[in-house]
Amino acid sequence: MIDGLLLGFGAVFTVQNVLLVFVGCAAGTLIGMLPGLGPISAIALMIPITYGFDPTSGMILLAGVYYGAVFGGSTSSILINAPGVAGTVATAFDGYPLARAGQPGKALALAAYASFIGGTLAAVLLVLLAPFLAGFSLSFQSADYFVLMVLGLSLVSAFSAQGEYLKALMMTVFGLMLSTVGTDLSAGVQRFTFGRMDLIDGISFLLLAMGTFALSEAIMMVLRPAHGGKPVSLEHASLKLSSKEVRTVAGPISRSSLMGFFVGTLPGAGATIASFLAYGVERNLAGRVEPRFGEGNLRGLAAPEAANNAASTGSFVPLLTLGIPGSGTTAVLLGALIAYGIQPGPRLFVDEPEIFWSVIVSMYFGNLFLLALNLPLVPYIARLLMVPRNYLIPIIMFFSLMGVYLVSFNTFDLHMMVIVALVAVLLRLLAFPMAPLLLGFILGGILEDNLRRAITLSDGSWSFLWDRPTTLVLCMLTVAAFTTPLWRALLRRSRGNRHD
Amino acid sequence: MNDARVGGVIFLAISLAYGYLASEIPLDFWSEQESFNARSMPQLIAAAGICCALLMLVLPSAPTQWRELSRLSWRQPAILLGLMWLYALVFEVLGFALATFVFLNAAFAVLGERNILRMTAVSLPLVFGFWLLMDSLDIYLAPGDLIEALLGTADSHD
Numbered sequence: 022m023i024d025g026l027l028l029g030f031g032a033v034f035t036v037q038n039v040l041l042v043f044v045g046c047a048a049g050t051l052i053g054m055l056p057g058l059g060p061i062s063a064i065a066l067m068i069p070i071t072y073g074f075d076p077t078s079g080m081i082l083l084a085g086v087y088y089g090a091v092f093g094g095s096t097s098s099i100l101i102n103a104p105g106v107a108g109t110v111a112t113a114f115d116g117y118p119l120a121r122a123g124q125p126g127k128a129l130a131l132a133a134y135a136s137f138i139g140g141t142l143a144a145v146l147l148v149l150l151a152p153f154l155a156g157f158s159l160s161f162q163s164a165d166y167f168v169l170m171v172l173g174l175s176l177v178s179a180f181s182a183q184g185e186y187l188k189a190l191m192m193t194v195f196g197l198m199l200s201t202v203g204t205d206l207s208a209g210v211q212r213f214t215f216g217r218m219d220l221i222d223g224i225s226f227l228l229l230a231m232g233t234f235a236l237s238e239a240i241m242m243v244l245r246p247a248h249g250g251k252p253v254s255l256e257h258a259s260l261k262l263s264s265k266e267v268r269t270v271a272g273p274i275s276r277s278s279l280m281g282f283f284v285g286t287l288p289g290a291g292a293t294i295a296s297f298l299a300y301g302v303e304r305n306l307a308g309r310v311e312p313r314f315g316e317g318n319l320r321g322l323a324a325p326e327a328a329n330n331a332a333s334t335g336s337f338v339p340l341l342t343l344g345i346p347g348s349g350t351t352a353v354l355l356g357a358l359i360a361y362g363i364q365p366g367p368r369l370f371v372d373e374p375e376i377f378w379s380v381i382v383s384m385y386f387g388n389l390f391l392l393a394l395n396l397p398l399v400p401y402i403a404r405l406l407m408v409p410r411n412y413l414i415p416i417i418m419f420f421s422l423m424g425v426y427l428v429s430f431n432t433f434d435l436h437m438m439v440i441v442a443l444v445a446v447l448l449r450l451l452a453f454p455m456a457p458l459l460l461g462f463i464l465g466g467i468l469e470d471n472l473r474r475a476i477t478l479s480d481g482s483w484s485f486l487w488d489r490p491t492t493l494v495l496c497m498l499t500v501a502a503f504t505t506p507l508w509r510a511l512l513r514r515s516r517g518n519r520h521d
Numbered sequence: 522m523n524d525a526r527v528g529g530v531i532f533l534a535i536s537l538a539y540g541y542l543a544s545e546i547p548l549d550f551w552s553e554q555e556s557f558n559a560r561s562m563p564q565l566i567a568a569a570g571i572c573c574a575l576l577m578l579v580l581p582s583a584p585t586q587w588r589e590l591s592r593l594s595w596r597q598p599a600i601l602l603g604l605m606w607l608y609a610l611v612f613e614v615l616g617f618a619l620a621t622f623v624f625l626n627a628a629f630a631v632l633g634e635r636n637i638l639r640m641t642a643v644s645l646p647l648v649f650g651f652w653l654l655m656d657s658l659d660i661y662l663a664p665g666d667l668i669e670a671l672l673g674t675a676d677s678h679d
Contacts, residue, residue, distance in 0.1 A: 052658075066658055151645025187577045188525065194570045198539055199544050199564065205546075205559040212546050212559060213539075236605075238597045243632070259679030412643055418605060419621060423651070426612070427660060435609030439602055446598070450590055451528065469562040511580070 026148065032077050033386055039081040041074070042383065046391045049089020054097050055424065059106035060333075063090035068357050076361035076376055076377040081383040083357060087350060088140065088387040090331060091292075092395060095326060100125060100405050101417050103235035103424070107226055107463050108292035108329040111139030111300045113234060114456060115314060115321030122317045125403035130260035131319060132326045133395055139327030140388040142278040143156030143285070143334035149383060150338075162286055163474035163484040168495040169287075173294050174461060175502035186506040189457045191512050192448075195275070196461025197468075200225055207473060219433040228425050228434050229462055233280045233455040235421040239414045240446045260399055270323040273303045281328030285335020292329040293463055299328035334384055340365055341377060378428045529577030534572030543567055600631050616665020621648050 032038070045067070050061040071079035094109040099116035112132065119128040174193055202213045203223025214220040262270075265484045277299035284295040294315050303324040304314045314321045333350070340351045358376075369377050408416070425434050445455055479485040487493045533567075543563035552558045564651070608624040625644040634640055655662055663669075 056631060183631050186527065187573060187580060189529065191570075191573045191577060193587060194566060194573050195532075197566045198535075198563075198570065202561050208548070208559045210546060210548065210552075210559040212563065240601065243597045243601060244593055244595070381653075411632035411634045414601075414632060415625050416647065418601070418628065419625060419647070422605065422608065422658075423621075427655075429638075432609045432612050435612070436606060439605045439609065442605075443602055453528065472562065473557045476557040477555075478560075 025374055025378040026382065028375055029382035030379075032375050032379040033081060033382045037384075038078055038081045038383075041078055042085040042386050042390045043394065045082045045085020045087075046089040046387065046394050049086035049091075050093040050096070050391075050395060051089075052086075053090030054091020055093075055420070059094055059108075060087050060090035061106075061353055063087070063093075064350060064353045064357070068153040068353070068360070071357065072360070076358070076363055077379045078170050079357065079361060080376065080380050081386075083354060084380065084383040084387040085390065087333070087354075088136075088330075088384075088391045091330060092133065092391055095136070096129060097134060097420075099322075101235060101413075101420075102238040103417065103421055107230070107459075108296055108333075109156070110230060110234075110293070110456070110459055110463075111296040111325035112322065112329070114300065114325075115316070115318050116326075117238075118315065119310075119317035119319070119322060120403075122312075124317075125405075126260050126399055127262065128322060129399045129403055130263065130396065131270065131322055133269070133392055134262075135277075135323040135326035136330040137388050137392045139272050139278040139281055139330035139335055141385060142275070143282040143331035144381060144385040144388070146279075146282050147337060147384075148397055157387070161491075162489070163471045163478065164289075164489065164492045165495060167468060167471040167475050168486070168492055168499055170464045170471065172495055172499045172502060173297060173464055174468075185452060185454070186509075188453050192455070192457040193461040196458040196463075197465045199229065199458075199520060200462045200465025201469070201520075217433075219431060223427070224437070224462075225428060225434065225462065226459075227428055228438050229441060231425055231444040231457060232438045233418060233458060236438060236442035236444035238448060239417045239421075240442060241449065242410065242414055244446070244450075260396060266319055270319050271411055273299075273324040274319040274327040277303065277324040277328040278331040278521070281331030282335040284328075285332030286338040291419075291475055292332040293473055295332035295335075295385075296325035296329040297460055300322040330388075337380070337384070341369060341380065357492045525577055528573045532577065533574035536567050536574055539570065540564065540567030579585060596632060601628060604628055604631065612665075613663070614666050616668050617662040618648050618652060619665060619668070621651075 033042075048067065049060070049063050052066065053059060063086050065084055067083060071082050074082065088093070094104065094106050095112045095116070097107040098104040099120050100213060102113050102117040104110040106115050116128050116132060119125075132197040174197075200223075202220055204211050204214075204221055211221060248488060277295075280299055280302065281295040282291070285291060286296060300314075303320050307314065307318070307320055310318060310320075312318050336351045340355060363369070363373055363376055405413075422435055422438065425438055426432070428434075449455065473483045476483070479488070485492065486496050540563075543560055543566075546560045546563065548558055548560065602623060604627055608620055611623075612620045614620075622644055625647065626640045629640045629643070654660060664672075
């Protein structure tokens with residue numbers, strides 16, 4: 022292993038490769054900041070440029086682009102509540118309120134530190150555990166995935182205010198409903214499209230995320246001017262974290278990095294579930310804290326950021342060891358590797374050790390360069406919030422609309438987005454949370470695929486839920502996660518009746 | 522009636538309608554025999570929705586501040602939503618550059634900006650900067666039917 026690492030360091034440490042990491046991080050950050058252009062688009066756009074390089078240099082550039090785009094996505098989530106990709110939705114929950122409270126510099130810096138630590142810890146774990154984890158990820162079956170997704174949905178309690186659990190649950194079900202719109206790929210049947218061609222591919226995640234978060238937020242800023250938050254001054258662009266704040270986030274970052282890495286190694290689970298899980302766990306562990314989760318809590322920002330970066334690294338385990346892409350981004354990277362004439366899989370470690378180790382080392386350096394490049398820029402990026410509100414709001418609207426248009430090139434999506442934004446504003450005014458809607462929507466498709474597979478494999482029986490110990494344990498955790506908040510609500514009601 | 526109860530009633534109606542539409546999803550003979558088909562997941566979701574809505578109607582929830590909501594001024598948000606709708610409507614006719622320029626300036630004006638020079642100084646570089654960025658990334662933004670008709674380039678694209 023030491024020999025391999027030295028081989029990787031030797032391959033990465035050339036002037037050309039160091040420059041490539043630097044350029045990749047800068048380009049990735051810029052592209053990632055634009056709503057609609059996440060890591061997948063950023064890497065896909067850069068692949069043709071890498072054809073001129075040898076495979077090692079190409080992968081080094083792409084690793085820089087990848088981490089840059091992930092950080093760029095977090096930046097737009099934090100500053101304008103516009104999560105361009107699913108993995109950064111949870112970042113907006115506390116990142117945006119923190120920025121709105123006049124501390125955008127601190128929010129961006131904390132996101133950068135958490136991402137760096139998450140990515141670095143995950144890179145170390147990747148080196149140590151990759152062969153073992155490849156076996157573990159293969160042992161996970163459809164039934165386990167299905168229950169894991171339901172457990173993910175049970176996290177809605179983390180996004181609901183006191184006593185509003187049912188509202189969150191309802192929004193989750195609404196999100197699941199929206200996820201079924203479009204063509205059912207297994208049978209080729211159209212569902213809930215009402216004969217419209219525009220709905221055949223379903224509703225895009227970006228449309229829903231931009232409508233419910235960015236656009237509805239812009240409308241809320243107009244509707245309730247105080248909602249726009251404190252004005253940002255130059256001193257508020259400060260990156261400094263006090264030693265007390267560092268102690269507060271150290272635990273959540275470590276826990277979330279570990280969790281993110283392990284979830285990331287499961288093909289299909291990825292950064293989104295990891296970040297939601299990390300947020301939910303930290304909220305439940307934190308108890309009553311000030312500021313509350315959802316109102317600019319530092320742990321609420323650090324946890325999903327560390328988890329999504331660690332999961333991004335974790336998703337390289339099935340790619341490098343089995344040749345299975347665990348996420349959309351790694352699928353594009355797999356395409357790049359194949360284009361270089363390299364076949365990832367169990368033989369990669371033996372046949373192309375330089376590539377294997379240089380990818381791992383370049384992931385670490387991608388993180389390091391990202392931190393070095395972006396921290397000095399944070400105060401300048403944070404000044405975006407100093408733009409007067411009568412200019413900032415239309416600009417947010419423009420970027421949100423264009424982000425969605427650039428994916429489909431269909432103006433029907435823009436009309437739909439306006440309707441989604443209007444409904445989202447009404448629901449938000451009535452204290453219905455938006456995060457569970459997105460969570461249900463994101464997990465809906467994966468949930469259905471795995472349930473279909475599990476039921477088909479068990480000949481139509483639901484016994485798959487208790488046939489294997491892993492599934493049974495996950496089932497018990499899920500039942501507990503769903504029933505505990507309901508039980509609390511019932512207890513409150515009986516107490517309320519007694520007081521009456 | 523508080524918002525949770527109103528929400529419960531509306532969601533019950535949505536879930537029932539969704540469940541009905543789920544039962545209308547067309548299936549061929551073989552799919553109908555399968556243990557899990559295109560209707561299965563929507564029917565499970567509809568059942569979950571009905572349970573949620575009923576629980577919402579039965580269990581207690583916080584009272585709604587209806588008075589505070591009625592005090593909100595909807596004029597500016599309504600105009601902005603209308604502007605976005607119009608932007609989507611004319612986007613393909615006027616093209617990216619012109620439609621965006623008009624949309625941005627109109628939105629600035631709705632939010633209280635009156636200095637035309639300042640509005641143009643913000644919107645013009647934004648429109649062309651964005652167009653240049655997209656162009657450098659090989660993402661094509663059409664000039665619009667109107668411009669193409671005026672310049673007589675429509676046929677060359679067909």
